[in-house]
Amino acid sequence: MKWIMAAGVGLAGLLAAWLLLFQLPEKEAAAPEQPSASVPEVEVDAASMETIYKSNCMGCHGSDYQGAMGPALSQVGSALDRERLYAKIAKGGGGMPAFEGRLSEDEIVGLANWLEDFK
Ligand code: HEC
Structure with missing residues (x-):
């Protein structure tokens, strides 16, 4: 019985790690770019x-x-x-x-x- 719980906790840990590793960066990448992104920001003289x-x-x-x-x-x-x-x-x-x-x-x-x- 104990080993089943241990496996459960382990799986939950893996799931959390997976979410952290893959879900969060994906969400960040999907965040909208700054509005003026298509006109590049350049240093002007x-x-x-x-x-x-x-x-x-x-x-x-x-x-x-x-x-x-x-x-x-x-x-x-x-x-x-x-x-x-x-x-x-x-x-x-x-x-x-x-x-x-x-x-x-x-x-x-x-x-x-x-x-x-x-x-
Ligand atoms: C022949 C006259 C003329 C020349 C030359 C001209 N403009 Fe204009 N410009 C205008 C007029 C008239 C408007 C108003 C247009 C409107 O209300 O849509 C305007 C509007 C603008 C606006 C928008 C201003 C606002 O508050 O909405 C910008 C920015 C601008 N001009 C920049 C420039 C730049 C930079 C140049 C040179 C590369 C230039 N203009 C050359 C006549 C000119």
């Missing part, structure tokens, strides 16, 4: 972003991001995440030209990362 801004964006968004024909961008990182910033710059719309094809993928990703910190 602010000086080169400012150069791109001056020649492509400043005319409509202002020399101090205060806005002109386009809206102010000085706080845009609080309103839009990296994904939305990227989409707006790439696709334009609402009076803003699309920069896909005019700027490189890396430049648009860089701008999105840069503007994300405007808060």
Whole structure:
């Protein structure tokens, strides 16, 4: 009789170990990625972003991001995440030209990362 209980306890232990080993990591892996995951987070060189801004964006968004024909961008990182910033710059719309094809993928990703910190 004792050995049956011992085997039971042993099996329960094995089951618990199995759950720990296999179930938990699987659950962790299934957790949703951060929302901006598809636009990579990159280190940006602010000086080169400012150069791109001056020649492509400043005319409509202002020399101090205060806005002109386009809206102010000085706080845009609080309103839009990296994904939305990227989409707006790439696709334009609402009076803003699309920069896909005019700027490189890396430049648009860089701008999105840069503007994300405007808060
Ligand atoms: C020809 C003028 C023009 C140029 C050039 C321009 N924009 Fe815009 N931009 C606009 C307008 C107009 C809007 C508002 C669009 C809307 O309401 O949908 C806008 C909206 C945006 C927004 C969204 C702001 C918000 O609060 O919703 C971002 C971000 C942005 N522009 C970034 C840029 C960047 C970065 C560049 C340069 C690569 C650029 N824009 C160049 C006119 C321009």
